[in-house]
Amino acid sequence: MHAIGIDIGGTKIAGAVVDELGGIVRSSRVPTPVDTAALEDAVVEMIGELEAGERVDAVGVAAAGFIDAAQSTVYYAPNIDWRNEPFREKLEARVGGSVVIENDANAAGWAEFRFGAGRMVSDMVMLTIGTGVGGAIVAGDRLFRGGFGAGAELGHLRLVPNGVACGCGQHGCLEQYGSGRALMRMANEIADAGGIGQSLARAREEHGALDGTIVGGLIAAEDPGAVAALRHLGRWLGEASASLAAVLDPQRFVFGGGVAVAGELLLAPIRESFLEHLPARGYHPEPDFVIAELVNDAGVVGAADLARVWVEEHA
Numbered sequence: 001m002h003a004i005g006i007d008i009g010g011t012k013i014a015g016a017v018v019d020e021l022g023g024i025v026r027s028s029r030v031p032t033p034v035d036t037a038a039l040e041d042a043v044v045e046m047i048g049e050l051e052a053g054e055r056v057d058a059v060g061v062a063a064a065g066f067i068d069a070a071q072s073t074v075y076y077a078p079n080i081d082w083r084n085e086p087f088r089e090k091l092e093a094r095v096g097g098s099v100v101i102e103n104d105a106n107a108a109g110w111a112e113f114r115f116g117a118g119r120m121v122s123d124m125v126m127l128t129i130g131t132g133v134g135g136a137i138v139a140g141d142r143l144f145r146g147g148f149g150a151g152a153e154l155g156h157l158r159l160v161p162n163g164v165a166c167g168c169g170q171h172g173c174l175e176q177y178g179s180g181r182a183l184m185r186m187a188n189e190i191a192d193a194g195g196i197g198q199s200l201a202r203a204r205e206e207h208g209a210l211d212g213t214i215v216g217g218l219i220a221a222e223d224p225g226a227v228a229a230l231r232h233l234g235r236w237l238g239e240a241s242a243s244l245a246a247v248l249d250p251q252r253f254v255f256g257g258g259v260a261v262a263g264e265l266l267l268a269p270i271r272e273s274f275l276e277h278l279p280a281r282g283y284h285p286e287p288d289f290v291i292a293e294l295v296n297d298a299g300v301v302g303a304a305d306l307a308r309v310w311v312e313e314h315a
Helices: 036-051 087-095 104-115 180-193 195-207 212-220 224-248 258-262 264-277 295-313
Strands: 002-008 012-018 024-031 056-063 074-076 083-085 099-103 124-129 133-139 252-256 288-291
Touching (some): 002 036, 002 295, 012 295, 024 036, 024 295, 056 087, 056 104, 099 295, 104 124, 104 133, 104 252, 104 295, 124 224, 124 258, 180 224, 195 224, 212 224, 212 258, 224 264, 252 264, 258 264
Parallel strands (some): 002 056, 124 252
Antiparallel strands (some): 012 024, 124 133
16 A cells, blocks of 8 residues: 655755655655645645555654644644645545645654664654754544644754744743754854864854755764754753653654754663753653654655555554
């Protein structure tokens, strides 16, 4: 049973035919149109292209934003002009088959749970460390969505009262301390301070500004200033993970996104901070901390598999 997964990003739409084991049979990619009507057309065209010559039983579409519990309506999308958009209904009318809509972080987390770093556990939390912080929760082998479908927005866990302003309208969210954007802010602060920040300061002067590629390269080279920024970021993520463990008690934390390519350099401070902030340390079982495995394919693989699950459950 093959399913199609579509992952709508801010700059590109990725799609793939995915088999029952999470393997990609065929894939496609196009730029994301700005106009919503053109975006819908692009998704429909991609589905038609991918299903040609294949037996496809379901289509899953992943996008950033709040999706209702019925996996049908997009309440709100931050990068697309969708407000209470009945996207599933529109697509099903045009493609003639079952379509499921899912939050992109949920789709990526589900893919890791089923086919990647979350295999062999029943309860998992995934944090995707990109420009912001995405979240996914699997509890008792099932994806957690919440009563309204908008759960697991872990990037907006309040971490620092009256802290840094967040785009969600609040202050002190994890996203402002544990994201790629936060890493850039910390790297610039270390560059301003001199000392171990000299390499960061030189790179900033040479290029006009620090970006993820520059800081990532310095981290890979184990530059003291860049690694210090990463450790600071990791400590915030570890503190947040301890709070999440107190509520969710996962067996495993999975970290994905661009910053996660740092691997153990990121995981080490996360583990240290987690243990420092874990309630009842010494008596509370300790979860694993691992890096995501599926990388850029997680969104399409997860969207396809969630669509397959939906069809099986509603057959």
